[in-house]
Structures are given as C-alpha cells and as structure tokens.
Amino acid sequence: MNVEDNHTLHVLWKNHSILRRLTPDEINYLEELVEIRTYKRNEIIFSQGKRINGCYIVLSGIVKQFKTGMESREYIFRLAKAYEILGFRSVLSEEPACNTSSVLEDCTVCYIRKECLYHLVTTNGNFAMDLLQVACRELEESHSMITDMAQKSLKERLAELLLMLRNKFGVNEQQQLNISLSREDLSNMVGTAIESVIRLLSEFKNARYVAVKGRRIAILDEKSLEKIAYLNK
Amino acid sequence: MNVEDNHTLHVLWKNHSILRRLTPDEINYLEELVEIRTYKRNEIIFSQGKRINGCYIVLSGIVKQFKTGMESREYIFRLAKAYEILGFRSVLSEEPACNTSSVLEDCTVCYIRKECLYHLVTTNGNFAMDLLQVACRELEESHSMITDMAQKSLKERLAELLLMLRNKFGVNEQQQLNISLSREDLSNMVGTAIESVIRLLSEFKNARYVAVKGRRIAILDEKSLEKIAYLNK
DNA sequence: CGTTTTGTTGAAACATTTCAAAATAGGTGG
DNA sequence: CCACCTATTTTGAAATGTTTCAACAAAACG
Numbered sequence: 465m466n467v468e469d470n471h472t473l474h475v476l477w478k479n480h481s482i483l484r485r486l487t488p489d490e491i492n493y494l495e496e497l498v499e500i501r502t503y504k505r506n507e508i509i510f511s512q513g514k515r516i517n518g519c520y521i522v523l524s525g526i527v528k529q530f531k532t533g534m535e536s537r538e539y540i541f542r543l544a545k546a547y548e549i550l551g552f553r554s555v556l557s558e559e560p561a562c563n564t565s566s567v568l569e570d571c572t573v574c575y576i577r578k579e580c581l582y583h584l585v586t587t588n589g590n591f592a593m594d595l596l597q598v599a600c601r602e603l604e605e606s607h608s609m610i611t612d613m614a615q616k617s618l619k620e621r622l623a624e625l626l627l628m629l630r631n632k633f634g635v636n637e638q639q640q641l642n643i644s645l646s647r648e649d650l651s652n653m654v655g656t657a658i659e660s661v662i663r664l665l666s667e668f669k670n671a672r673y674v675a676v677k678g679r680r681i682a683i684l685d686e687k688s689l690e691k692i693a694y695l696n697k
Numbered sequence: 698m699n700v701e702d703n704h705t706l707h708v709l710w711k712n713h714s715i716l717r718r719l720t721p722d723e724i725n726y727l728e729e730l731v732e733i734r735t736y737k738r739n740e741i742i743f744s745q746g747k748r749i750n751g752c753y754i755v756l757s758g759i760v761k762q763f764k765t766g767m768e769s770r771e772y773i774f775r776l777a778k779a780y781e782i783l784g785f786r787s788v789l790s791e792e793p794a795c796n797t798s799s800v801l802e803d804c805t806v807c808y809i810r811k812e813c814l815y816h817l818v819t820t821n822g823n824f825a826m827d828l829l830q831v832a833c834r835e836l837e838e839s840h841s842m843i844t845d846m847a848q849k850s851l852k853e854r855l856a857e858l859l860l861m862l863r864n865k866f867g868v869n870e871q872q873q874l875n876i877s878l879s880r881e882d883l884s885n886m887v888g889t890a891i892e893s894v895i896r897l898l899s900e901f902k903n904a905r906y907v908a909v910k911g912r913r914i915a916i917l918d919e920k921s922l923e924k925i926a927y928l929n930k
Numbered sequence: 931c932g933t934t935t936t937g938t939t940g941a942a943a944c945a946t947t948t949c950a951a952a953a954t955a956g957g958t959g960g
Numbered sequence: 961c962c963a964c965c966t967a968t969t970t971t972g973a974a975a976t977g978t979t980t981c982a983a984c985a986a987a988a989c990g
Binding site (some may be wrong): 850851852889890892893896911 | 945946947948953955
Binding site for chain 2 (some may be wrong): 516531534537553554557559563581585586587590592595597602604606608609610611612656697
C-alpha cells in the first residue's frame with residue numbers, strides 16, 4: 465500500500481478498488497489521464513451544489529462526506545477510506561454535487577475525469593456492473609441508516625456508530641479506535657445535539673462500555689454495546 | 698398506457714422506463730423472456746431476507762417498499778408507481794432482498810429474470826448507464842431522507858411527505874391526493890408513532906392546510922406546508 | 931501567554947412516545 | 961340490510977428522551 469508508488473493505478477488495480485476488473489489496456493489508458501492529488505486535514509475536495517468533473521478514489525487518509533441541511537447543520541453519512549470511490553454519483557447523473565467531501569485525515573486521492581468514467585462504464589460491462597454494485601451497496605446501507613434513524617433511540621444509534629467505527633477503522637493495542645472524531649462530528653453522524661452525544665458517551669463510560677480520553681475512544685465491552693445497538697429496549 | 702396491450706414491452710420501451718434505450722433487437726430478446734404478473738392489494742411481491750431471481754417494472758398500481766426494523770415495525774422508504782423498477786439492487790448484488798415490496802393498489806408488473814438483467818447490463822453500455830443513474834438518483838434521495846430524519850422535526854417531515862405525495866401522485870378536482878394511505882403507513886413513512894401523525898394531521902387540519910376525510914387527504918394550502926417543510930423554525 | 935475552539939454540566943423547555951380508553955369505520959355472515 | 965366483530969382512528973394524560981440555553985472548564989493554537 466505504498467502510496468508514493470509511481471504506478472499508483474496498478475496498486476488500485478490490484479487492490480479492492482472499483483478498478484479491479486479493468487483490462488490491462490484500460491489501465492494503461494487511465495494511467496495517462498489520471499491525476500494524483502493530496503489534501504490536508506479540513507480541506508474540501510468538492511462542495512455540495514457545485515458541479516464536479518470527475519470522481520475520486522481514496523488512496524490514503526479519511527474523507528468525510530456530509531450534507532448540509534437546515535440551519536447549516538451537517539449530516540455525515542459516510543467516512544471513506546482507502547480504495548473507496550467518491551463523487552461518481554454526481555458525475556454520472558450530471559448534477560451538482562449533492563454533498564460536501566472534506567478531509568478528516570490527510571489524504572491522497574486518484575482523480576478520474578468524467579470522460580474516462582463515462583468511457584469505462586459504457587465500454588466495459590464488468591466495470592459498469594461493479595460500479596452498479598457499489599451504488600447498490602451504498603443504497604442498501606443508506607436505507608438501513610434511515611430505518612435506524614426512524615426507529616432507534618439515540619443511545620442505540622450511538623452504540624451502533626461506535627461498533628461501526630471499530631469495524632471499519634479498527635482499534636490499537638489499547639482498544640482505542642483508529643479514528644479521531646470531534647464530539648461535533650459524532651453528533652453529526654448520529655443526528656443529534658453535541659451535548660446529547662457527550663452525555664451518552666459518559667453514560668457508556670460509567671457503565672465501562674468505553675473509555676474516553678479526549679478524542680480517543682476505546683471500546684471495552686463490545687458485547688454490551690451490541691446488545692444496546694441491536695437487541696433493543 | 699393500456700396495460701392489457703399484447704406488446705407491453707413496447708409500451709415500457711416507449712415510456713420513461715429503464716428500458717427506453719434498449720435496441721429493437723434487445724426488446725425482441727426480452728419479449729420472449731419477460732413475464733407479466735398481476736397482484737392484488739396487500740399481496741407481497743418479494744420479502745426481506747428472501748432471495749429473488751429477477752426484478753420488476755411496475756406497469757400499473759402502487760407498490761410500497763419497506764424495511765422491517767426493530768420490534769417488527771416497518772419503515773417505508775418508497776412508493777413505486779408505473780414505469781419504476783424494483784428489486785434490481787438485490788438481483789445485481791446477489792444478496793437476499795433487503796426490503797419487502799407489497800402492493801398498496803392492485804398492480805401489474807413486468808418480471809425480468811436475473812439472466813436477462815445481467816445480459817443487458819454487461820452488453821449494453823447505455824442501459825448500464827441508465828441503471829446506474831437510477832441507482833444514483835435513489836441514493837441521492839435516500840441521503841436526503843436521512844438528513845431530513847436527522848435534522849427535521851416530525852411536523853416538518855409530515856409536511857414534506859404530504860407535498861411529496863402530491864407531487865408524485867397528484868390530486869383530484871377537490872385537491873385530494875390520488876393515493877390512500879392508512880395512518881399507520883403515514884407514520885411508517887415519517888418514522889413516528891401512529892398517534893403522532895394523527896395529532897399533527899389534525900393540527901394541519903385546524904390550521905386549514907389540509908382537509909381530512911378518512912384516508913382522503915386534500916392539500917389546501919401548499920404554500921404554508923412548504924414553509925413548514927423547508928423553511929423551518 | 932492570552933485567545934479561540936472544543937468539551938462538559940445543569941436545569942428548564944419541548945417534542946414525541948406510550949398506554950389506556952373510547953369512537954368510528956369496514957367487512958362478513960346471517 | 962342489519963348486527964356483529966374486527967381493525968382503524970381518535971383523544972387524553974403521564975412519562976420519557978432529547979434539545980436548548982447558559983455557564984463554565986479544558987484543551988489547542990498561534
């Protein structure tokens with residue numbers, strides 16, 4: 465996973481990215497046209513409402529994608545890490561970006577121009593199928609999220625979020641999540657007020673489900689969190 | 698829009714369905730393999746958790762798609778009417794259906810087998826692109842719905858729902874919505890308790906934004922509903 | 931070091947849910 | 961067509977979960 469690699473595309477190609485089923489010829493074709501870009505924490509990759517002319521595959525770092533809703537509150541619906549693709553939706557639908565993508569941890573991305581994406585989708589059925597599957601999986605996740613939002617309490621959603629973070633980003637030797645989020649980001653992921661997240665986190669802390677040291681959160685009792693997140697009431 | 702038409706596929710082909718960019722040859726190919734099915738109110742087309750071997754294009758009637766969440770409460774995320782496609786997601790991802798589709802108003806559908814869908818996606822780039830766009834649009838809608846759910850009050854969401862129903866299904870001469878939903882269905886669309894929907898509906902009624910006669914709801918004051926749904930607080 | 935941002939706590943206000951009870955509507959079979 | 965039974969809708973009152981506001985503490989930043 466050496467990002468400095470001169471043949472970045474081949475790294476993507478071999479790994480679990482959307483490019484994995486391209487032909488060698490197509491990889492060579494892309495190689496010419498692709499751009500590698502780097503972004504620092506808090507930089508914005510693209511903004512809600514603005515047109516974008518290409519999509520991005522994350523090579524390293526973490527990107528947060530959010531929609532700005534009422535009273536300019538954010539709702540974060542996704543954290544993207546290496547090998548995940550961003551922005552293809554707005555590119556394909558030819559509509560302005562429907563969300564903002566900003567950098568949570570310094571990152572490198574591979575920028576693929578609109579024309580390339582179009583060309584690949586329309587000429588390589590396998591690629592089209594893979595992209596469709598990505599879209600379908602995201603759609604399924606999204607529907608689960610709405611259902612959760614509609615039916616679960618804040619406590620259940622927060623427990624679920626912590627488990628998701630553990631699952632996606634892993635933990636270090638001290639069981640601390642390998643991702644650092646502000647209380648505000650956490651609240652914008654479960655759709656609540658900052659204060660509510662704080663109160664619930666300290667409730668979990670008192671119950672010894674988690675340990676909290678600033679932004680480092682350790683998952684101590686996964687089983688109990690699962691019981692809260694999935695069993696219910 | 699004569700559904701009894703012997704050449705149903707040609708109807709779909711000419712209308713705004715996903716089939717509109719197929720070639721004449723492909724339509725002929727499909728013609729052989731497609732099945733027309735009819736369902737009565739409350740019948741289930743496919744169920745969450747069960748495998749499905751094909752997708753469906755609605756020809757007439759209304760289908761509701763919902764996920765069954767905790768304590769077997771439904772969350773209805775979509776009402777599908779003529780020319781809309783159902784179930785392609787689970788077919789393409791080869792996973793069990795992640796939602797249940799049941800019939801709200803007697804309907805006719807065109808059933809397309811898995812193999813056909815695959816064949817079309819992988820051989821016709823335009824079709825793949827159109828399907829991708831459908832998926833992307835649904836994904837975008839879904840993200841907007843979560844954001845609403847996370848950030849809007851029940852009152853705002855109910856106002857928004859009423860406007861959506863008006864927009865999608867239209868109204869008759871008396872401004873009554875051309876769709877009839879139980880209070881329970883309404884509550885399962887905005888993610889709340891039945892009683893809450895009832896109370897808010899009668900609040901809207903007292904404010905003369907709507908008129909309610911059983912399941913027939915008339916939209917009287919669209920502007921005010923819009924103000925509630927979109928402006929806020 | 932002071933200034934700004936982020937995190938924490940308490941108390942009151944508010945929106946929504948829950949439970950219970952009653953009213954109404956919708957079938958079904960006699 | 962009525963009477964009955966069931967499902968749906970409505971209402972009230974109490975309980976709950978969550979938000980809001982305000983004040984303060986702690987951490988991060990330049």
